Amino acid sequence: MSPKLDHIETWIFDLDLTLYGPEHNIMEQVRDRIALFVEDYFDIDSEAAHKIRHAYWKSYGTTLGGLMAEHGVDLHSYLDFVHDVDLSLLNPSDRLRAGIEALPGRKLIFTNADAPYAERVLAKRGLDGLFTGLFDIHQMEHRPKPKPESYDRFCGHFDINPATALFVEDSAHNLEPAKAIGMTTVWINHATDHESGGEAPHYVDHEITDVADWLHYIKEQEAA
Numbered sequence: 283m284s285p286k287l288d289h290i291e292t293w294i295f296d297l298d299l300t301l302y303g304p305e306h307n308i309m310e311q312v313r314d315r316i317a318l319f320v321e322d323y324f325d326i327d328s329e330a331a332h333k334i335r336h337a338y339w340k341s342y343g344t345t346l347g348g349l350m351a352e353h354g355v356d357l358h359s360y361l362d363f364v365h366d367v368d369l370s371l372l373n374p375s376d377r378l379r380a381g382i383e384a385l386p387g388r389k390l391i392f393t394n395a396d397a398p399y400a401e402r403v404l405a406k407r408g409l410d411g412l413f414t415g416l417f418d419i420h421q422m423e424h425r426p427k428p429k430p431e432s433y434d435r436f437c438g439h440f441d442i443n444p445a446t447a448l449f450v451e452d453s454a455h456n457l458e459p460a461k462a463i464g465m466t467t468v469w470i471n472h473a474t475d476h477e478s479g480g481e482a483p484h485y486v487d488h489e490i491t492d493v494a495d496w497l498h499y500i501k502e503q504e505a506a
C-alpha cells in the first residue's frame with residue numbers, strides 16, 4: 283500500500299465497528315435490540331423480526347429508515363431503545379488515540395447512530411475530545427449513509443473539500459458515494475463482510491484490517 287496521503291486535510295471516521303472491533307460485541311447487541319423493537323412493534327416472532335430488520339437495512343440504509351417511511355415510527359424512542367446496550371466490553375485504546383491525535387488536520391465522525399450514543403462509545407474508548415465534529419442521524423435528516431444526500435449535507439456542514447478528505451469505514455457500501463464525490467476511501471475488512479465476499483470493491487483505495495495499526499503504519503511511512 284502506498285499511502286500518498288500528504289494532501290489529506292480532513293480525516294473522517296465512521297463509529298461502529300470502525301473505532302472499535304467486532305470483538306467488543308456491541309453491534310450484535312444493537313442488532314438484537316433492533317429485532318426486539320421490530321418484534322414488539324409488529325407483535326411477531328424473532329425470526330420474522332430479523333428478516334424485516336435486514337430487508338429495511340438493505341433498502342433504506344437503516345432499519346429505522348424503513349420503519350419511519352413505511353410505519354411512521356417515532357425515531358427518538360427507537361434510537362433510545364436500540365442503543366440501550368452494554369458497553370462494558372469497550373475499553374480505552376491509548377494506541378488508537380495516539381494514532382488519531384497525530385493526524386495532521388481535522389478529524390470528524392460520520393455515523394448513522396445518534397450523538398448521545400456516539401459520545402458514550404467515544405468516552406468508553408478513551409477517544410473523547412479528539413474530534414472537531416460529529417455528524418449523526420439527526421443531522422443527516424434521517425437520510426443515512428449510503429444515501430448520497432447525507433454526504434452532501436455532511437460536506438456542506440463542515441465545508442469539506444472531498445478531494446482533500448479521507449473516509450475510514452467498515453461498511454464497504456458506505457464508501458461508494460464517498461469515492462464518487464472524490465474522497466479517498468479506506469475500508470476496514472473485518473472478514474465478516476457478506477456483501478463483498480471479502481474482496482475489496484473497486485471504490486476502495488486502501489484496504490486495512492485495523493485502524494490503529496494502519497495509523498501507526500502511515501506515521502512510520504511519513505517519518506521514513
Ligand SMILES: [Mg+2]
Nearest residue numbers: 296298299452
Ligand atoms: Mg460501521
